[in-house]
Amino acid sequence: MARYILLVLFVVMLGSRALGVDLSLAPGLSIKNALLYLVFALLITESAMMEHPERAAATLQELRSLGVRLAVDDFGTGFSSLAYLQRFPFDTVKIDRSFVADMATNEETPVVLCAIIRLAHDLDMSVVAEVVETQAEAARLKTLRCEFAQGFLFGQPM
Numbered sequence: 001m002a003r004y005i006l007l008v009l010f011v012v013m014l015g016s017r018a019l020g021v022d023l024s025l026a027p028g029l030s031i032k033n034a035l036l037y038l039v040f041a042l043l044i045t046e047s048a049m050m051e052h053p054e055r056a057a058a059t060l061q062e063l064r065s066l067g068v069r070l071a072v073d074d075f076g077t078g079f080s081s082l083a084y085l086q087r088f089p090f091d092t093v094k095i096d097r098s099f100v101a102d103m104a105t106n107e108e109t110p111v112v113l114c115a116i117i118r119l120a121h122d123l124d125m126s127v128v129a130e131v132v133e134t135q136a137e138a139a140r141l142k143t144l145r146c147e148f149a150q151g152f153l154f155g156q157p158m
Contacts, residue, residue, distance in 0.1 A: 097131030
């Protein structure tokens with residue numbers, strides 16, 4: 001079954017490239033309610049969306065209509081725009097690791113994280129924090145209502 005799922009996702013990824021959208025397949029571990037499970041998602045980088053935004057939006061909508069779940073990766077850095085969350089049909093926002101690492105030393109970072117998380121939730125998207133390495137980071141993210149996290153705290157990359 002796992003091989004079949006990987007094959008289907010690989011075909012979707014190749015098809016998206018043929019349409020001019022560069023999608024990356026990334027298996028990763030997520031934690032929800034202390035249960036560990038494997039999640040496969042198509043992660044879309046900002047650069048892939050910026051090159052041909054109209055074509056990217058159409059392709060992503062077509063993939064979503066087929067039941068493919070879509071995640072915007074490393075949100076909050078680079079060319080991030082709040083308009084992406086409204087324009088593209090994402091299911092998940094993956095918050096860049098720089099925000100997680102900065103939480104303990106910059107008192108403004110949790111405010112920004114809270115705004116991103118609330119906006120994503122208001123748009124019916126889930127949120128994943130990347131590169132969570134300590135219990136303190138995980139606890140703080142939980143208080144900010146970030147429902148998923150991945151990082152060395154939970155396991156090694158696969």
